[in-house]
Amino acid sequence: MGDGRRRGASAADLVVRLTLRAAWIGVVVSAPAVAVAMHEVDHRFTVEGYVCNADGTPAAEAQVVVKDTRVSVGTTVFADGGGHYKATLHLHNDNRGDPILVTALEQEKKVTALFDVKDVKTERHVTVNIGSGCEVSAGEPSRWVYYGAGIGLAAVAAVAGARLVRKRQRSQQRGKGYRK
Numbered sequence: 702m703g704d705g706r707r708r709g710a711s712a713a714d715l716v717v718r719l720t721l722r723a724a725w726i727g728v729v730v731s732a733p734a735v736a737v738a739m740h741e742v743d744h745r746f747t748v749e750g751y752v753c754n755a756d757g758t759p760a761a762e763a764q765v766v767v768k769d770t771r772v773s774v775g776t777t778v779f780a781d782g783g784g785h786y787k788a789t790l791h792l793h794n795d796n797r798g799d800p801i802l803v804t805a806l807e808q809e810k811k812v813t814a815l816f817d818v819k820d821v822k823t824e825r826h827v828t829v830n831i832g833s834g835c836e837v838s839a840g841e842p843s844r845w846v847y848y849g850a851g852i853g854l855a856a857v858a859a860v861a862g863a864r865l866v867r868k869r870q871r872s873q874q875r876g877k878g879y880r881k
Contacts, residue, residue: 764779766802769790
């Protein structure tokens, strides 16, 4: 029916292939969606934060309007299930110091677009929380902790599968595990 050595090697190869595929799927599924940049870093100004109800609970799906009031540039976004929102404005260096108005849940907050015009590599952003109790607790793990743990487990599985294959191949080369 076939050489036992060949069957063992193909089983080991199958284990490695399945492990690598599982690792790849784990990385693809657990990785956050890649956001398409609408501008270069030096033209993006990101406003993000949390929207909370009067009782401090996250305001899921709350509409948030963010606009530069001097030039009437703005965008509308919605908070996620945890009340987090992120809006990106297209601002140029001459927009430094412009007033930014953030509106959600019939509340308004004004901030100023401050950034270093000479720094074209660092993301320009400001955090604006709307409502009471919106500060994320320091003990709450970031979602990146979970992504990192998933990727780490996938890497460990891939290494373990590769070691298993090498061990089987060595034992077969020495004549162990080979039956006629």
